[in-house]
Amino acid sequence: MAVAVLSAAVFLSLCAGSLAFPTGARQIQRPSCGYEACHDTKAGVLNVHLVPHTHDDVGWLKTVDQYYYGARNEIQHAGVQYILDSVVRQLLSDPTKRFIYVEIAFFSRWWQQQSEDMRSAVQQLVNQGRLEFINGGWSMNDEATTHYSAIIDQMSLGLRFLNDTFGECGRPRVAWHIDPFGHSREQASLFAQMGFDGFFFGRLDYQDKRSRLQSREMEMLWRASANLKPPAGDLFTGVLPNGYNPPDGFCWDQSCSDTPIMDDKTMEDYNVDNIVQRFNETAHAQASHYRTNHIIMTMGSDFQYENANLWYKNLDKLIHHVNLQTSETNVHALYSTPSCYLKELHNTNISWSMKYDDFFPYADNAHNFWTGYFTSRPALKRYERISNNFLQVCSQLEVLGGKVSRDGPYGKADSDTLKRAMAVAQHHDAVSGTEKQHVADDYARRLSQGWDQCEILVANAMSALTGSQGPVVFCENLNISVCPTSESSQKFSVTLYNPLARRVSWPVRLPVNGSQFSVTDSSGQPVDNEVVPVSNATRALRRDRGYSVNELVFLSSLPELGLSTYTVSRMAQNNNRATRAQQSKRDTAMSIHNEFFRVNFDPQTGLLSEIQSLDRKRTLPIKQNFYWYKASRGNSESSQTSGAYIFRPNSSEPIPVSTTAQTYTVQNALVQEVYQNFSSWCSQVVRLYRAQNLLELEWTVGPIPVGDGLGKEIITRFDTPLKTAGLFYTDSNGREILERRRNFRPTWTLKQTEPVAGNYYPVNSRIYIKDSDTQLTLLTDRSMGGSSIQDGSVELMLHRRLLLDDFRGVGEPLSEPGDYYDGLVVRGRLLVFLSPPEAAAELHRPRAQQEYLQPQILLQPGGAKQEFSAVLSALPLNVHLLTLAQWDADAVLLRLEHQFEKKESSTYSLPATVDLQKVFSRFSIEGLRELTLGANQWRDEMSRLAWRTSGGWSRPESWSPDPEDPPTLVTLQPMEIRTFLLKIRLH
Template structure:
């Protein structure tokens, strides 16, 4: 028997090695002897209540400790947890009995552990996977947050994890089930992504307590989630189940070494024999749970946070529980217990052939009690949220230039660069205690450090690639603090050039502010044409924020243009002309306008008072101000406080920072500015650029004062005469838009107990209010919380500084120290558009994509060499306005991963909500496409092989497809329908 097992292990090793060495490590064929996936599911008893025990661990990729500390088990005085020991112990226990099962989720941890294992251990693990004993669920690098993540980063981190599992284990490593047991609310776009990645089902643990109470009473804990209003069912339909115990074991049945529940003591001759009592209680719990669900199958999650570090107590006691409960069947019991997995449980639900309720909205906001709304984390750690978004923009640029620059981009004149470091750092940052802002401060610092390391590696790659594409090996400088007017090269240089790389597949116009000390400059574009530029004094708030990091007196402001998926080069030369830039006038302007917009101000207060679209002659009354809610420290109703997770103001009426800010005004041929100083810790610049259809608001908040003993939740609020009637709209992870309504939930009757916090929702890129005539859209550059408390208003939370913990585990108040220890200062931008509702998407979708993927600026000393290429585009032509190039990334030496996205919803735009046809061979100017194979969204299956379980939703009859008869015209020509993302592996060579 031992010899047989050894031979099997050797054969598996050879097979896995061969799989990993393939040129295209894609969806491997299942081996004849494999019994993974649904084939591995244990037999159940149709006439009984089948209780599926799912052994699992929930391993946060950073939270109270850093990801490294969690893996190794360091700093256990903070929290006892060591993931490496969990995997060691589980693998040892699974070998003892082929009936045992275990699921694992976080590929970031498994990847680390696998890289440290011996060949013999890898053989054992591979066999456990092939036999279905060890099953991967979810499969992404982490279990991502769903409120503050952008869809492009979610897809990337899922792809990273799924590719590793596919490369390592082939088909048996492919997860069938999405598993988000801990995130704090659930986004519809996440469900749509999972469905398009080929998942058969989705399980989670947290939903609003009122929603859960209703679902338990009506047996609607399991449903079909229709996660897109644009994609034809069942493309984005996903079976979704709410786990009965969150993700913990039933009370009294936790047998981890960290638990204190009694073990199964089954020797009648010894003290504390308890088999009869445990069996009776377990059967009673099982029947009570079954009463809440529709079939004769229920699931019990046997595990919790960082459990199974010593797996022996768990399995020893579960073995006994299964034995003794099932022994009662001889006495007439109808309860059957078995080791199982989420996929096996899901298969039984599918075989039951039930009709399931249908859901089409989302699961926000989440509350676990009447005064406990988890809506604060939509905004928590706003600087980290912005840094993560900027890092995504750099990563996409890095990925693209790695492809366009060829092998020399990874090893060129500026050293060795890579995109992998940033990919992994960004993947970790998507974790539900990372970009969410719900981690300890030292962990947030670690996430930022990882991103910074990714930046350094990508900047080398970008420099190498631009050297190849431009022909210039002059060292490049990347100025990461331009938003506070810091860039040593531009501050001190008399002549320099600026490369503007545009990662979007359409031309862009971008406004540049460069810190300088000269007073007059000549700016020319790639063709030698003079570009209108102006020099402005650096504002006092900017001088205060940057302190000693920069010494520029002025900002050089001008507009740049860049071609699609390419760059343009600008030359900047200091002139000898001694001109003193105009100082801001200390007055409030009546108005400022360009040919598209007119902005008016209240002459008495200096606040915004109106906005007019000069193209459509629409005009709205519009005021804007800054406010704060005092954070609750608990009251007679509840002891709940505001913290990293929870938003709970102590009053429904916010305090105005100032009703009459100090005002100064600058107006010139490039930009018009109104600088507003509301207080020492709140300021704003209202900007209208020449040629822009949107108004820019650059806000600066912090350090938030807390000397009065109250934490503060800082918002900006727009009040208009738009008749929004309690409705407003927010995006889901940056894609489809959902309708929101004050004090209302679409699928259940809400009893509102927190009139402010209970009406907050997450936004990732935009929110708007509208009536029949006008739509006011606010586009954001990071994830934030948003609400509409009053008719015609829209408020966005910008910053939070709190003095109390909110008792959800993080164990410290959200009071970021900032660079100088007196509190964090945050700067950001909002873009405002006023349009007719029927054409609003034509402007806000490109604006939002432009903030997500913004141009990358790099600088070189001196004038460009005559031989340098000053302009470049990797596309033969700009892609149609409806199409977004989501992914262009190196896959292997001969192949690249391409994702093309239709970025409009069905019926959203008269001009652009139509199918679009593209020719893959005619996309690129520098790449010759030799072959194309379509894949699933997660890039771990061929599209033609992707099959999913089919379900019967309650309205399953009569669903009309939105788009019919639109098959691809040819192998090279593809059609994109509204909201469709298509993923291709292209075999290419450089032209």
């Protein structure tokens, strides 16, 4: 059938309110927002852009609710609802005043509580540019521990609210990450692809900042992608001079103690002359480090403007008295916004330097590296990761199941609860692990509530797709071998939904109490299976939460974007049927193998000693063990301690948990495993599945003992003879790979003061080392910190338990209680790949997506025979279905991405073309139009500012669909993401 590329007017009539001025808001007058709303500046003088703002953490010392309502002020005095109330009153009283707001999680709540008259008044403020939204995400997300998929989703959630509520004047032009603790290259690339003109932040390494101040390079053009055709990933970037605080002496919030402006000359304390003089001196000093006659001053800080009158009354006086002397001082002050400041920088038409790397790691002093939070709260980091996995499953099935998914046999449900919880979890004091314990508990609670809703939705959708309406069980504790249905049922069905648009093989492990089972697939054919004993480590970990003695193992084969059902029946008991655990004897060589690898263990120590790649005929000697860094309590060099933010070991050489491991092995036709016990709190399973070209390491760490009074930071380290020349490689938010060099920064000369912490980088999905012949790649199941401290070595920090606070505001040590309040136990997986460097990406890139979007497992009593796929054919290996989500009743949001970089693969780094009309079987496409990445602007209407650099202009090209191509034909270049709004009809 023909597919229409719809005009904006026609498409918006089909998808009402999606990208148009909101029909529910009353337009007061013609909008003059954005760059048109800026106050005039003065030529030939120093223009000081005063930016009134508040930074409202979406949880940190208090929960989101406590911050909004102003509860628990004994912890921190902060009430966001009062800030917005107070600021709006001030803005309505004076058209010259300006204010910016960022955190849409808070603003959307406030908006819902306002009267229609207040909403109309705020709409007018937005239309006139007096209230401007900056950044626009649901939260101000962290940049180190967040995955690009979750970043895109949380930004899109906030941007859509602004678009639906305020129309074009609600669209932010500037990204604003003033508080995250370091900045990733991928984050800047995503902002550029969302259509932002500029990006401002507050934190960068103290040595980097010192260098930039001296060279007057606090502002630059950031080429944030090595793959996208410039300037698609280019973004003007500026470093704010005072973090995000006011200059010293100019803070007039109720939380501040600076002297107000006293302008009555009859008063003994009249201070206007002194304050104006100090302000002018401050402005000229700041301007000496910047390149234009425009500078920016942030007038606000954490949770300020609860009584906005204090700020604005003093700012009014400051502007008035400073500008009375402009002819003598050459300083002109004005109310402004980041976008107005950016506009003036753009108008100067000067050439800017280029930035190609990222801003990690961040340190605020010689011994204060903020690299601990890369790993802090590893259980929350894992919960966030699998919650995003479940959210994508939930969103896809909401589309594929149709209306029944939201109101079906299992009840009414929505995906919005989990979307909002995930968006909050991206906040830079959430998944980062830098919040108080009770706030971390609240983040987990919100995610759990989102799961509850999505479980109903998924069950409804499965019913619509399969016709089954029996009880549905979500086994959420399979990682500790707990699932009451599989443990007790004689017969049950296992349905697996695959959210990837390509077929996958997935090992299924279910806790059972029988020793012999029959497993059949959806066509009734028998499936090979094995029964293995539950390990002692798992029994100890689950305590009284389950009673299975065995695990049933079988390999599933799952259709593209579809589901398959397996029927499991317990057979007559045969106690000899279960694979027995074989205890190894010291001095006896041990190995496991499958078609791809043989893994050998040292007979003296029980440690992994060698990996042989059988298909590629190469052998890598490798020693893997667990170690711990002793957390610093401060010393003669610095009083800095290790804490939730800061990683500071008191020695560069970690201490082994043990130099030997007690081992036993379980081997059968499907899986071969070696169980290693290093201590009462540290163990590991080394595992090879049949037909899988990777090695799985399932580690369990905790409760970390601290009875000796020492905080501990637990790592696993792999030592090899690879000649790595100080180089190693980490991903940036799960996408592009960055080369790291030990004790080196690409854009400034590093004086290394912390040889371990100063070389740690965020690892969101993978880290690897290589030489000319061999690459060793580790895939992680959550974000963590990692490094290569010595050539041929790579390490990952798995868990942390500390006894002291690190003085960055959280006010408590990072010592999580765990389920039983004796300390947190964490279990996770590392996937190990061994390959030639030129073939590595073809292995780890698709597998990384498979780990991030694992199949969803549902159990039902009884048997079933079902198989379903929502696609006509699999997507190419280099194309990933990033987003399939309901937009409104008739439209869905679709994102496709090219998941390979340039030159990574001779086959898969080429452009990829997909005809959308030939992809989906569940629905047909009746209309489509392409959007920007943030889904708040049509791509062919996006217009970004051009910037001059030393290499020429970074000038965005206008874009329009090729009229010769069919409307549904999509071509993707390496690392490109394309976003579409589709009008669909379910079959």
